[in-house]
Amino acid sequence: MDRDSAFEQYVEVRQAALLRLAYLLTGEQHAAEDLVQTALAKLYLAWNRVERAGAVDAYAKRIMINEHSSWWRRAWRRVETTTDAVPERAVAGDFGHTLVERDALWSVVQGLPPRQRAAVVLRFYEDMSEQDVAATLGCSVGTVKSQTSRALATLRTRLQERRGNDR
Known part of the structure; x- marks a missing residue:
């Protein structure tokens, strides 16, 4: 070929x-x-x-x-971009609560620094092993672990803050 x-x-x-x-x-x-x-x-x-x-x-x-x-x-x-359209939010119904939580988590993930975000996306969304993520990112397994750990700590903190603000 x-x-x-x-x-x-x-x-x-x-x-x-x-x-x-x-x-x-x-x-x-x-x-x-x-x-x-x-x-x-x-x-x-x-x-x-x-x-x-x-x-x-x-x-x-x-x-x-x-x-x-x-x-x-x-x-x-x-630079922020503006649009005339308001983004749609989660639909009401059986999955409304789950969709809102998913949207909240995703918005927090988007706020992570690029290396932490890459580590989280590859580890948990792409379901790659720490070794595979390290090979993909060109770093050590220890770096993957520390970036993932920091990202998860940030996610926990920011999600707790969001929940506190929603009350």
């Missing part, structure tokens, strides 16, 4: 999973699509080397995490 066919096949099979990871990192659909597009362009440039090494997924995830961290540092990313 030639390079282009192999790459196209990979994209066809893995694009949805990459988009899900990108959304979890960015929290915005359009930003997630941009992140995946950038990652795929960079992956294509290194395709032969990465495919031979058998580390395509790990390399793609690493690109996405690095790109997201770079984007997050840029000043223009911190």
